[in-house]
Amino acid sequence: MMKNIFAKVSRNPVSLAGVVITTISAIIFLTLFAIDLVGFSGGPYVGIMAFFVVPAFFVAGLLLIPFGLWRARRKARLAVEAGEEPPSEEFPIIDLNMVRVRKTVLIIAALTVVNAVIIATATYKGVEVMGSTQFCGTACHSVMAPEFTTYQRSPHSRVKCVECHIGSGASWFVKSKLSGSWQLVSVLFKLYERPIPTPVHNLRPARDTCEQCHWPTKFVGDRLKVITKFDEDEANSEKKTALLLHVGGTQGSTSRGIHWHVDRGVHVTYVSDDKRENIGDVDLTLPDGSHRIYKASTALAKPAKGVRNMDCVDCHNRPSHIYRLPEGEVDAAMQDGRIDRSLPFIHREAVKALKGSYATREEASEKIRQALQGFYTASYPDVAKAKSQAIDAAVVSAQGIYNSNVWPSMKIAWGAYPSFLGHTAATGCFRCHDDEHKTADGRKISQDCTLCHSLLAQDEADPKILKDLAQP
Ligand code: HEC
Ligand code: HEC
Ligand code: HEC
Ligand code: HEC
Ligand code: HEC
Structure with a gap:
């Protein structure tokens, strides 16, 4: 019978293609999986390949095999109906008394188990990959860069995206996968809005998610x-x-x-x-x-x-996605010493440079450097010479501040995502x-x-x- 099926499959191009696709994807999957087990992680793209694309081909190949057989039989039947040659093959009789047939059935059963294990593992790993912060934060690359960057600087940088955005329970998981599929499509075809709109109207009620970790009735x-700030005067007076x-x-x-x-x-x-x-x-x-x-x-x-x-x-x-304003960022940098507070007018000048309007981040970095270095060379040549290292450090710090809060490519300018936690900003x-x-x-x-x-x-x-x- 094995011979029989082999004969049919190999005589049937569709089923044969199915066998080839399934086999190749199984080998690729097992290889990627082994690499993953050893501890190499190739980032979200390898994850997507290994646990979504390859298994999809695997299943498609499996489906092609019976489809090819069915098509061949239908062709034969249609031929009979049209009065042409009768079908050359009968459906095989499975006779378990024959050793050969028993062996075949066993082999098919074993292969089915192996296939099921492969599909199950793939699904499990796929879900795990989708739930990882790496996947959420970087799979869509430049689209999620703002959320991912601000998240990494937040008090929740060790909390997974899914813990706030999905939470536990099957129904929100399914909901999020449905909207996630749409997001994938919208990223592929660049249908998303810039900046990504806020608030998130279908966010799971925060009481379900935040309260997994925070005790709501805790008496605080x-x-x-x-709050420490610096003035715009020459001495950057602290208040x-x-x-x-x-x-x-x-x-x-x-x-x-x-x-x-x-x-x-x-x-x-x-x-x-x-x-x-x-x-x-x-x-x-x-x-x-x-x-x-x-x-x-x-x-x-x-x-x-x-x-x-x-x-x-x-x-x-x-x-988690905390966007700050230039004044507050420069205050913080001066307070912890990333920006030297002894540089005259550094608060005023750094904020002014940060607030400039730039078409790209590269342009911003360059112009911020020119603005700060230019200011000291022109107005304080002695300081420019004596404290050139401190000025360079201030430049690097200001560039970092810009790149943590502003994304011209996503149309995120200063203050695009205001915080409701007070009343000043x-x-x-x-x-x-x-x-x-x-x-x-x-x-x-x-x-x-x-x-x-x-x-x-x-x-x-x-x-x-x-x-x-x-x-x-
Ligand atoms: C501590 C909880 C928390 C974590 C962790 C978290 N988020 Fe969010 N996220 C939120 C909340 C709350 C909002 C919605 C704010 C609103 O609706 O006003 C949001 C909004 C968003 C938005 C919409 C744009 C915006 O800023 O409002 C995106 C996109 C997003 N999150 C992606 C992510 C990604 C990607 C990760 C992981 C890298 C992540 N989030 C981790 C709580 C979280
Ligand atoms: C998986 C656990 C977890 C979830 C879910 C979570 N948090 Fe937190 N949150 C923490 C931890 C841990 C800290 C303390 C971080 C630290 O002190 O470094 C924290 C800190 C905070 C703080 C204090 C921040 C600060 O500046 O000191 C606030 C406010 C807060 N969370 C609000 C929220 C809100 C709102 C949500 C839901 C949208 C949420 N958290 C969801 C674990 C969580
Ligand atoms: C009416 C506005 C408001 C609501 C609603 C609110 N908070 Fe707060 N929460 C605040 C403010 C304001 C602070 C103090 C912020 C600060 O210190 O800068 C705070 C502080 C916190 C802190 C830090 C407390 C500490 O120990 O220092 C946590 C954690 C927190 N909130 C979690 C939550 C969670 C979880 C919920 C929902 C169940 C919630 N908050 C609802 C306004 C709110
Ligand atoms: C959606 C509307 C709304 C928002 C936003 C809001 N509140 Fe309220 N708040 C109320 C209402 C309504 C009351 C009850 C007023 C009354 O006593 O009649 C109240 C009462 C209070 C009280 C008195 C509670 C008590 O002890 O009885 C405090 C404190 C307070 N709010 C702080 C805040 C802070 C801080 C924020 C911003 C982080 C905030 N609220 C944002 C609606 C709001
Ligand atoms: C409904 C609650 C509420 C009321 C009413 C309120 N504040 Fe505030 N205020 C806050 C919160 C919350 C913060 C911010 C805390 C933080 O930054 O985490 C804040 C911050 C401030 C700050 C510091 C801001 C900064 O960045 O320097 C000042 C100053 C201030 N408030 C003044 C006032 C004055 C003046 C009034 C009366 C007109 C007032 N507040 C009424 C809730 C309130």
Whole structure:
């Protein structure tokens, strides 16, 4: 019978092609898999090849074999119907009493098991590859570069993309694979928008994902935050702001402070525009079941569909893809010494160079270098000579800052992805806390400066409060 099938398959070009394709892809797959096991990882493309493309060929080849046989039989049948020569072959009779037939059946069964193992392994590895940060962050290459770069600098750089974007459970996995397939197509045909739109409207509710790691009712209490900035003067004068943020949370049976919005029993919902930058009516349900509607003072020009349930991401919309502004970046670089603060006017000049408009990153790097070196050569020739190393280091640092926040190719300029976690860089909290959202009886979503934080010091050179706190 083996001979019989071989005869049929080899006489049938379609099935023969199937055998060849299956065999070659099995060999390629096993080789790639062995390489992967040994520990070599060729990056996402090898992953895609090994665990998507090759198995696809493998399965296609397997399907071709019976298809070829079926086609041959149909041809023969049609021939009979047309009154031509009868089919030359009968379907074989499987007689298990014959040693040869038993052997054949065993061989086919064994091969089927091997095939099943190959397909299963491929699927498993494929899913694993798709879930890896490498795959998400680099498979689509330049498209995801901004998200991947900002992610790598964030507090979540050790959290996999899928832990926030998919979470556990089969239904979101399937949903994400469906939208993922569309994304693959949109990347191939360059159909995606630039910059990639935010917010992500079909993001899994943050309560499902963030709360895998963060305890939502944890009492955080007050959190001291010190913000260091530098002035635009020649001496780059340092100034500090100290805030006591009332993050709050649940304590006993009461809940208050900033995390009150996500405490048990509190539900805030709202309508907004597509970007969630302008917020319309806000609806609040309290744990005792009572209910309030804060009407916005002006109607939304273009309301988005549906009602949004406020969750973590309405404040922490940039937990991982954090784009900073040039001032804050230069402040941070000066504070930790990447940029030498003794260089005259370095804050003003670095920010000015960063804010220039450049067509490409290469152009930006070159012009930032010219701007800074040019400034010192022209205005401070002594400094340019004496501190040339510090100036070069400042140039490298500024170029790095630009390349971590701006992608002209994706149309991402400074501030393209604002953070809602405050109210200085973007409207943030003040989208609701504007004293303009009011209930019928006049209760407002307050903008009182002491509601969310105590301002312990603001833009002071040497705040007394910090000295007091540092006392032993
Ligand atoms: C800590 C959780 C977290 C991790 C880890 C994470 N993301 Fe995100 N990501 C988010 C959130 C939250 C948003 C949506 C913000 C919004 O809707 O306002 C987002 C948005 C995005 C967007 C839309 C553009 C944007 O910036 O809003 C892309 C693309 C994206 N993520 C890709 C990735 C990739 C690729 C990785 C892994 C390299 C990753 N994410 C890791 C939380 C995360
Ligand atoms: C897989 C676990 C995990 C998930 C999921 C996760 N986080 Fe985190 N998150 C962490 C860890 C770990 C840290 C602490 C990082 C550190 O201190 O270096 C952290 C830190 C933070 C911080 C403090 C950041 C700072 O600047 O100190 C915030 C805020 C935060 N996460 C919000 C979120 C939000 C919002 C989500 C959901 C979109 C989320 N996290 C999802 C593990 C996670
Ligand atoms: C109303 C806005 C808002 C919401 C909603 C919100 N947060 Fe926060 N969260 C904040 C602010 C503001 C801070 C303090 C930020 C800072 O220190 O810069 C903070 C701080 C944190 C921190 C750091 C706390 C620490 O120990 O220092 C974590 C972790 C965190 N949030 C997680 C979450 C998670 C998870 C959710 C959803 C269940 C959530 N937040 C919902 C505004 C919010
Ligand atoms: C979608 C609208 C909305 C946004 C955005 C929002 N809030 Fe609120 N917030 C409310 C509402 C509604 C209340 C209840 C007002 C009242 O007491 O009548 C409230 C109350 C508060 C309270 C008082 C809670 C208590 O102890 O009773 C704090 C603190 C607060 N918000 C902080 C913030 C911070 C910080 C942000 C930005 C990171 C923010 N909120 C963003 C809607 C919002
Ligand atoms: C609804 C809550 C809320 C209210 C009301 C509020 N703030 Fe804030 N404020 C915040 C949060 C959250 C931050 C940012 C914390 C961070 O950077 O992580 C902040 C930051 C600041 C900062 C430091 C910003 C910086 O980068 O230097 C100043 C200054 C400030 N607020 C002043 C005020 C003043 C003045 C008022 C009264 C008009 C006010 N705030 C009302 C929530 C609030």
